[in-house]
Each structure stands twice: as structure tokens, then as C-alpha cells.
Amino acid sequence: MAGTGVQLIPSSEEIMQILKRTGAFREGHFVYPTGKHTAHYFQMPLAFRYYDTARVLAVALSRKFRVDRDISSQFPKIAIISPSSGGIPVAFGVRDALNAEQIYWAEQESGKRSFRQYVNQGEINPCIIVDDIIRSGNAIEQTVQLVSNLGASTIGCGAIVKFRGAPDSIAGVQVKSLVEYDEQFYDSADECPLCKQNVPEEHVRF
Numbered sequence: 379m380a381g382t383g384v385q386l387i388p389s390s391e392e393i394m395q396i397l398k399r400t401g402a403f404r405e406g407h408f409v410y411p412t413g414k415h416t417a418h419y420f421q422m423p424l425a426f427r428y429y430d431t432a433r434v435l436a437v438a439l440s441r442k443f444r445v446d447r448d449i450s451s452q453f454p455k456i457a458i459i460s461p462s463s464g465g466i467p468v469a470f471g472v473r474d475a476l477n478a479e480q481i482y483w484a485e486q487e488s489g490k491r492s493f494r495q496y497v498n499q500g501e502i503n504p505c506i507i508v509d510d511i512i513r514s515g516n517a518i519e520q521t522v523q524l525v526s527n528l529g530a531s532t533i534g535c536g537a538i539v540k541f542r543g544a545p546d547s548i549a550g551v552q553v554k555s556l557v558e559y560d561e562q563f564y565d566s567a568d569e570c571p572l573c574k575q576n577v578p579e580e581h582v583r584f
């Protein structure tokens with residue numbers, strides 16, 4: 379049966395079709411709060427507002443961990459962790475698919491990431507950290523540190539979409555994703571070809 383699980387993972391194109399259909403991926407002319415311009419915008423929670431779509435995405439991501447023997451050998455005594463609110467539906471879906479024992483999520487409060495739950499040293503199983511999208515990898519990195527401070531190890535991490543500019547591995551753990559997206563940012567309006575073409579711009583948040 380080797381390889382069966384791999385075949386069940388939808389292709390990047392199939393995942394992108396889901397993201398387009400649900401409005402989670404849009405093409406146009408967008409300006410981020412940082413002032414950067416781009417022709418594409420991911421708003422992942424839009425894909426997770428439909429239960430069926432959310433399930434397809436989370437199950438697909440869970441299979442990336444299931445086919446990794448080093449990770450799956452530790453099932454089900456693992457914890458699924460979300461670094462942010464955006465990753466919570468992903469974390470619950472992946473937990474369900476892997477029948478993982480624990481689930482935790484972190485939040486950012488006045489610039490500091492911490493667990494929503496009160497967690498004591500030694501309580502957390504080996505962790506898989508999942509998010510909806512990995513743009514820079516900072517959220518995952520901070521969560522790896524958070525987990526490490528509580529005496530737990532990170533055995534896997536991943537997201538539905540990963541920007542190609544984000545690291546391929548974090549703290550020695552390979553970053554898994556269903557889509558690797560080559561996002562192009564322009565630092566200012568002067569450098570933005572869409573501005574030059576007078577394409578109407580839309581201001582968005584991350």
C-alpha cells in the first residue's frame with residue numbers, strides 16, 4: 379500500500395481552484411498596510427467558511443504528515459498547534475484527520491505570541507504546528523520557541539499555502555504545504571507595474 383496516501387493528496391492546481399472558487403485567492407491590485415503592492419491576495423478564512431472545503435483542505439494537509447514516517451510513528455500522542463486564529467480551523471481539521479490527542483492555539487497579544495490556554499511545563503505532546511498560510515515563517519518560528527520553552531518538541535509544521543520566500547525548514551523541521559506560491563511584492567507605488575497601468579488599487583490587511 380506504499381504510496382497510496384500520496385496519491386490522495388490533491389495537486390497544487392486543485393487546491394488553487396478551491397481557493398479561487400471560495401474567494402480566498404484573488405487577482406487584482408492590492409496594497410498591504412506595510413505599503414507593499416502586489417497583484418494577488420490570499421484571504422484564507424474565506425476558504426474555511428465552508429465546512430466541506432475546510433475539510434478537504436485540512437485532510438489534504440494531514441496526509442502530508444501521515445506519509446512522513448518520522449512524524450506518523452508518534453501518532454496519536456501528538457499535539458496540533460495553531461500559531462494564530464487563522465490557523466484554528468486548520469488545526470481542528472488536521473487534529474480530526476490524524477486523531478491527535480491534543481490541540482492548542484496561540485494568539486498575539488500586544489506583539490507577544492502566547493498560548494490561549496494555560497499550559498504547564500511538560501503537558502504538551504510532541505507538536506505539529508499548522509497554519510492557513512505561511513508568508514514569512516515568523517509565526518511558526520515563534521510558536522516553535524513557545525513550544526520549546528514548555529519542554530515540548532516540534533516534529534512537524536505546515537500550511538495550506540506557503541510563500542516561496544518563507545524558509546523550507548524551521549528549527550530543523552521541514553515545512554510542508556499544499557501550494558508553494560511565488561508571491562511578487564513591490565516595495566512602493568513607484569516600483570509597481572499595476573500603478574503604472576492605473577489599475578484601481580484595493581487596500582487590504584494581512
Ligand SMILES: [Zn+2]
Nearest residue numbers: 415570572573
Ligand atoms: Zn501598485
